[in-house]
Amino acid sequence: MDCPSEEQMIRMKLESYAQVKHLDFDIPNRKLEVYHVDDVKAIKTSIASLKLGDSLEGTTEAEPPVMEDQSKQKRILWWVLGINFGFFVIEMTTGWISSSMGLVADSLDMLADSIVYALSLFAVGGAISRKKKVAKYSGYFQMALATLGFAEVLRRFFSNTETPLFQWMIIVSIFALAGNLISLWLINKAKSQEAHMQASAIFTSNDIIVNGGVIVAGVLVYFLNSKWPDLVIGGIVFTFVMRGALRILKLSK
Template sequence: MNKTTFRISQMDCSSEEQMIRMKLEGFDEVKQLIFDISNRKLEVYHTTDVEDIHQAIHELGLKDELKGTEEAELPIASDDEAQQRKILWWVLGINFTFFVVEMTTGWISNSMGLIADSLDMLADSIVYGLSLLVVGSTAIRKKKVAKASGYFQMALALIGFSEVLRRFFSDSETPLFRFMIIVSVFALLGNLVSLWLINKNQSKEAHMQASAIFTSNDIIVNGGVILAGSLVYFLNSKWPDLVIGGLVFAFVIQGAFRILKLSK
């Protein structure tokens, strides 16, 4: 058994992990993949030469670098997979619940910040769902699900971004800051619970590390919406809400592009 180590400079979340897994799914010689997202490292355990594997990874355009190949024994699979999946289902449920809550209250309160944050929650839900719901499916089905999810997220984000622009150039109402702050505080608490569940598992596996990164980013976004709501109150202006909404929509669009890469 051979172990080849790659450095993947642009591998910073589970989207890139899924891209690599799908790309190498048809390689019978690949026996196991071990991801270290924090260090941008991938270890491939395989039985034949690495040239074809390296070429497949290189085609993804993630700035890969082959660090070396050595003989090694195949690692024993982790026995806590069921616990990890249970935690990810909880995190998925929390994210999707707050997507619905924030989208609804965002329209009621006229807050683009809440609407954008809801789509950020949806983006994470899609990534978790892709990892959990299509396990064991064919590569073709996985790519179809990724493509549909990516386009759906892209469409919602573009509609939201266009609404931000419309409100910038029109006399739209000032959002209800109380809704922004209260709902975002609850979303923040939900993400803190998610992060606690993930960290409690103490897993070093890539998908759990990526989930922690996603959730930490969500906490920052929640704080941004709370800050925007406070500024709306003190300035009696719609601009803080539109600025934070536009920034979050930009991140959601970037996430949609990453998901769409999975379908290629």
């Protein structure tokens, strides 16, 4: 499990199985403990269909662990969702104003995170078909945006476009970095050992790295007086966005 989307894929896949009582994800070690009744064969087959490179290590009798306070976790995830979606809007707007593909790409990366968090929050208690439909539309929407982003990067690469406003790149990315640091602080403050909280911390840490990349690109734009650093970071982040879209689409299968 290297991100929340993989966890969601498994949860949505196994949700219809009445014999599954609890799922305990170990994100860093890519392990999953399934607490269930009856035979494990159907569960194993279902997980294998996701093609995540799974293998069954063994089975044993055990009692499901005591659940942590879900309300506290949900409040934190709502805050993280709000921060991510807010900066999606801010970076998308300022990205086009400043002609920065780095900011636009980072905004879509924020949107990808927001979609996964929203699926986690809104899907609670909902019908499986509705969850999969939301994931499908969200994935295609994000894929379309990433494709348009790649096309715009190529257009600017082969045309004589203006150099992006490095001031906007640096300032907005610093604020986005601060937002992600706050998100990471909130997540770590919960001290939760549950998978979706650990995955959220990983997601947010990756966002911090992306923010730093856009800041560095802005500095290089200033010193080199060139659009190339912005296009390079934009292309790199759009690749992550496309990858995220493909992962979200897997949720709909």
